[in-house]
Amino acid sequence: MEDSYVLELVEPKFRDFHLLHCGYARCKPCHSYGPATRPNYIIHYILEGKGTYQVGERKYQLSAGQGFLIEPETLTFYQADVQEPWSYLWVGVGGYAATEHIRNIGLNEDQLIFRYRDGERLKKIVLEMLKHTKVSVANLYYLQGKLYEFFSALTEDEVIDSCVDISKENNYIQEAVTYIRNHYSKGLNVMDIARHMNVNRSYLYTIFKDNLGMSPKDFLTKFQISQAREQLALTDLSIEEVAESCGYRSCLVFSKAFKKENGMTPTEYRRRRRQEEKRTAVASEEELAGLGRKTSLKLNNQKR
Known part of the structure; x- marks a missing residue:
């Protein structure tokens, strides 16, 4: 099971690149999704805890501060850790230029995972999206702007x-x-x-x-x-x-x-990073208190 907040757009206004859905979820231990395919790109970013993401034979152990891409029509599976189940946010995008935008942030079929240092920034963007549920042209433009802000953040590279x-x-x-x-x-x-x-x-x-x-x-x-x-x-x-x-x-x-x-050598680097990961903690979720469970232009409660 998961405790989730979801916003889904039924009829996006922008055809080239647009927000389809976004959300936030706090997962219970071992909560999983799949194996399944999705019709569009979805970017997940982990705010707290740990979990596993699997695409074919590739299996990734991920934790707070990391994220993963789900590609359209690709069989994937992901599951929360039994001891430290993850909380994550996600953004699903579509449009005929979606692939180009995904590639521009450095993600593709060979690079499905990423690290981003400012989880609070991404969290703030998605929480703002979830608050704008009124059906209006103004809100559609606002959400489109937030989508570009989300991608702008992920385009940053050290x-x-x-x-x-x-x-x-x-x-x-x-x-x-x-x-x-x-x-x-x-x-x-x-x-x-x-x-x-x-x-x-x-x-x-x-x-x-x-x-x-x-x-x-x-x-x-x-x-x-x-x-x-x-x-x-x-x-x-x-x-x-x-x-x-x-x-x-x-x-x-x-x-x-x-x-x-x-x-340092790659082996030394990996050892130090794993030690750091054990001490990692990401921000509180106080802003979620005022959000409804199901919000949208149209809303639903689908699991992501």
């Missing part, structure tokens, strides 16, 4: 945030970063990026140096290692499997790059 403003060089840097996000696991190199951008390698080097203060190769490495950190923290994949999922064909090369970037 690698990109640490760089100089990337908006100075028209669309080249943005396009390159999006390409890296969506293909880093394929073993990209700088020539692949330049070829995709239809520019020569020296020009690509120049715009990266001028705008980000680093070469394309250094940026790609930083991004791959940032994703490796998430994999090490979120999954039980072996070091070899993490290396391969982040585009490294040699575990030795991966370990050297990881240690250079983080000052």
Whole structure:
């Protein structure tokens, strides 16, 4: 069982990209959903506790501060932990441009899990959505704005945030970063990026140096290692499997790059992060007291 608050839109106003439903749930021990498929994308973010998310043979042990993507028509299963059942929020989206927006936040069929540091921010956005249940054009525009705010938050990336403003060089840097996000696991190199951008390698080097203060190769490495950190923290994949999922064909090369970037080996990093996870706690749920169990433009009580 779960204690849930749900908002569902029956007829979205915006066709390209729109909110379908959102909600918050406090789950009982071992509460599960699936195996089942969904017709649209759903992003879950865990506020408290732990649980398991499974897609095919891939199984992830997740906890507060982490999230997962459900893709359309993909068989998935997820279950709350028996000792520390999770509480999570979710946002379901649709529209013909939904896949592009999902890819822009760095999620795809190869990258189904993520970490986000400011759970309070996401919680505030979804709680505001749940409060706006009046059937009106104004509310539909308000909810659309909140949806973009939710995606804006998830688009933040520690690698990109640490760089100089990337908006100075028209669309080249943005396009390159999006390409890296969506293909880093394929073993990209700088020539692949330049070829995709239809520019020569020296020009690509120049715009990266001028705008980000680093070469394309250094940026790609930083991004791959940032994703490796998430994999090490979120999954039980072996070091070899993490290396391969982040585009490294040699575990030795991966370990050297990881240690250079983080000052410790992948194994040491995983051990420290697991110790930190045991001490993690996320914010209280006092704002939920004023919410109804079933709210919507149209509402329902479907489990997510």
